[in-house]
Amino acid sequence: MKSNYIHYHLNLIAQKQIKDIKGFYTHFFATFLILPFIIFINLQTVPQFHWFWYAIVAWFIGLIIHWINVFAFSKMGFKSEWKERKINEIVSSNVLKEAVLDEEYLQEKYYLKAKKEAAEIKGFYVHLIVNVFAFPIILFVNLKFVPGFHFFWFALGGMLIALFFHWLGVFGFEVLGLGKKWEERKTAEILKKYK
Secondary structure, rough: OOOHHHHHHHHHHHHHHHHHHHHHHHHHHHHHHHHHHHHHHHHHHHHOOOHHHHHHHHHHHHHHHHHHHHHHHHHHHHHHHHHHHHHHHHHHHHHHHHHHHHHHHHHHHHHHHHHHHHHHHHHHHHHHHHHHHHHHHHHHHHHHHHOOOOHHHHHHHHHHHHHHHHHHHHHHHHHHHOOOHHHHHHHHHHHHHHH
């Protein structure tokens, strides 16, 4: 019973690490879409003041901190030692051990996970539909009231970038090879470290 709980808990830890790795890759790939867009907006709107340098520096500081948190800390021994101590602490608690191993709890967990995935897919489609209806309104307002400055391009760019990252979070990792099969391989790989 204790070994089942440890295996289950280690599996949860591995899944969290995978989620963290995916989050870093999303942040990294967003760099190549968002920073050029910010530079473009700066040079189009206020070319005499290059404020985009502040955005670039802030973005890369955030990216470095994200990398350190996801990759560097996981290589350091104190993080894994702390996790092992915490696992042993939790396992020693009989109340938690019984709750985690309870069959109804596991069924409820899988149901909630499926429900969450369905909600994420629905959220993406709602986002898509809102964009389809919102953009013509933005276009109309722009051309009707400010025909000399076509700001609708900025709105369209922002909407498409946001929609792309939403798609990436819901469907894109599967297409990019970072989907369920990759998660399973990565989970098995991470579990080997703990055995």
